Amino acid sequence: MSSTNDNNKDTNNSASMARTLSISDIATLTDRIEAAQRGARAIPKLTEDFPGMTLGDGYAVQLALRQRWLNACLRQTGWKAGLTSKAKMDQMGVRVPCIGFLMAEMARPEGAVIRTDDLVHPRVECEVAFVTKAPLAGAHVTREEVLAATDFVLPAIEVIDSRFSGFKFDLQSVVADNSSSARYVTGGRARLAEELDLATLGVVMERNGEPVAMAASAAVMGHPADAVALVVKVLAELGETLPAGSFVMSGGITEAFAVKAGDFVCARFQELGSVAMRFA
Numbered sequence: 001m002s003s004t005n006d007n008n009k010d011t012n013n014s015a016s017m018a019r020t021l022s023i024s025d026i027a028t029l030t031d032r033i034e035a036a037q038r039g040a041r042a043i044p045k046l047t048e049d050f051p052g053m054t055l056g057d058g059y060a061v062q063l064a065l066r067q068r069w070l071n072a073c074l075r076q077t078g079w080k081a082g083l084t085s086k087a088k089m090d091q092m093g094v095r096v097p098c099i100g101f102l103m104a105e106m107a108r109p110e111g112a113v114i115r116t117d118d119l120v121h122p123r124v125e126c127e128v129a130f131v132t133k134a135p136l137a138g139a140h141v142t143r144e145e146v147l148a149a150t151d152f153v154l155p156a157i158e159v160i161d162s163r164f165s166g167f168k169f170d171l172q173s174v175v176a177d178n179s180s181s182a183r184y185v186t187g188g189r190a191r192l193a194e195e196l197d198l199a200t201l202g203v204v205m206e207r208n209g210e211p212v213a214m215a216a217s218a219a220v221m222g223h224p225a226d227a228v229a230l231v232v233k234v235l236a237e238l239g240e241t242l243p244a245g246s247f248v249m250s251g252g253i254t255e256a257f258a259v260k261a262g263d264f265v266c267a268r269f270q271e272l273g274s275v276a277m278r279f280a
């Protein structure tokens, strides 16, 4: 099913983002992911039919999906980093961080009731989110540059939803599936990054009033701003930059937890306040 055709490939910037699939294979996989997302249906991971698929192919599918949403006049709010903590890497069995795009349609207000019938098998995870006030670009961006370009930080819960059966995937497949992006909720108190030690923020994740996980923000790459730098570096490899005014989630601090209709979830962050939601 997979085919390679050198005359039919996009060019891209970096060796690690090398692509092997033809433009028509990328379109086929983009159709598959889009249908699974829209229909809230689990599908086999993409490498079952396309075993030679590379990380670059995964990002080609993700960017094709993003382009479809933008062509439909939907608005991108920013990007996210994923698999940036050991807890998340261990849980998913994937040891390389990834990025995904975030759209306004994925945002839900603090305290929202979130439907589960249009999701496959949702999970929640707590994250530190950043909003930028200056553009960031390049393969060598530093934590200090990220902090200087940060307008404010705020607490977030991401609702992830892998479109792959059993919530099991490899790096290429999850990247194509926009790194499981589904919904996100911000809340609490927006704070200036310089007023906080962003590496030592404690967080307690509760489901139905019971603590299910707790950790400190250093679990994310030693410092969550490093995960924002990672987003910028991956974007550079894809020939993209992070514009000013971007919303960026830095990745789950603890492992993610399955949720079902009726569940109430609250993440309590030191210094940043709490974010809560109910599922229905």
Ligand code: OOG
Binding pocket: 080, 081, 082, 083, 084, 085, 088, 092, 125, 127, 158, 160, 161, 162, 174, 179, 180, 181, 250, 251, 252
């Ligand atoms: C991939 C998405 C990871 C995070 O914060 O680690 C992610 C997954 O775990 O399904 O968003």
Ligand code: MG
Binding pocket: 080, 081, 082, 125, 127, 158, 160, 249, 251, 252
């Ligand atoms: Mg996440």
